[in-house]
Amino acid sequence: METKTDEVADGIYRFSTFIPEVGIPFNQYLVIADEPLLFHTGMRGLFPLVSEAVAGVMPLERLRWISFGHFEADECGAMNEWMAIAPDAQVAHSAIGVMVSVDDQATRPARPLQDGEVLDLGGKRVRHLYTPHVPHAWDAGLLYEETTNTLFCGDLFGALGESPVVSSDDPVGPAMDAEAAFHPSSITPSTAPTMRRLAALAPGSLAMMHGPVFRGDGRDALERLADAYAGLLAAAE
Numbered sequence: 001m002e003t004k005t006d007e008v009a010d011g012i013y014r015f016s017t018f019i020p021e022v023g024i025p026f027n028q029y030l031v032i033a034d035e036p037l038l039f040h041t042g043m044r045g046l047f048p049l050v051s052e053a054v055a056g057v058m059p060l061e062r063l064r065w066i067s068f069g070h071f072e073a074d075e076c077g078a079m080n081e082w083m084a085i086a087p088d089a090q091v092a093h094s095a096i097g098v099m100v101s102v103d104d105q106a107t108r109p110a111r112p113l114q115d116g117e118v119l120d121l122g123g124k125r126v127r128h129l130y131t132p133h134v135p136h137a138w139d140a141g142l143l144y145e146e147t148t149n150t151l152f153c154g155d156l157f158g159a160l161g162e163s164p165v166v167s168s169d170d171p172v173g174p175a176m177d178a179e180a181a182f183h184p185s186s187i188t189p190s191t192a193p194t195m196r197r198l199a200a201l202a203p204g205s206l207a208m209m210h211g212p213v214f215r216g217d218g219r220d221a222l223e224r225l226a227d228a229y230a231g232l233l234a235a236a237e
């Protein structure tokens with residue numbers, strides 16, 4: 001296995017490790033700023049590969065913030081390894097996630113983020129959107145980087161197999177194929193409305209955890225993803 005490094009926007013790096021046994025890539029994103037932020041840590045087992053890749057871009061001890069979509073091994077499994085190597089690093093996650101899991105599991109107290117709260121990183125600004133159960137987990141939330149119009153969409157979208165780094169191909173079909181294969185999403189009456197709230201951000205890039213960086217009309221893609229999940233909910237009733 002190898003971890004590939006690509007700069008996908010000004011000061012935003014994607015680290016991607018394709019795991020053949022699972023059949024999908026696992027991506028982390030580094031936002032370079034006065035206070036650098038890593039979105040997703042990867043599993044503990046990936047830490048040697050991912051940290052070596054990040055060290056190729058930035059001294060590891062500079063890391064200030066660790067954030068992720070929800071409390072799950074691929075999202076945050078290596079948070080304590082990162083905090084051990086970066087003395088100023090601190091987890092920033094949804095207030096519910098901090099209360100329910102992070103402050104018990106992490107070696108240092110975390111910074112709870114309220115819905116809509118902006119973390120000014122100095123040169124970059126990330127806004128926390130609380131998205132409970134979208135795509136899964138009570139503590140779920142995403143980050144929107146305002147200066148590059150990038151939504152770190154976590155497990156939303158995603159595609160089976162190896163993906164290109166950046167793609168303008170329609171992300172909805174592959175996302176629904178992945179849904180059919182893995183059933184990752186909690187499909188509730190609030191699923192589609194939450195996705196439509198993200199669509200209103202009109203992101204120009206959707207930085208996926210298990211797929212490419214989609215570049216294009218993020219509003220349209222999220223609206224059509226919401227339509228697809230609304231259809232699944234209706235079909236289940």
Ligand SMILES: [Fe+2]
Binds near residue numbers: 070072136
């Ligand atoms: Fe997940």
Ligand SMILES: [Fe+2]
Binds near residue numbers: 075154
């Ligand atoms: Fe994930």
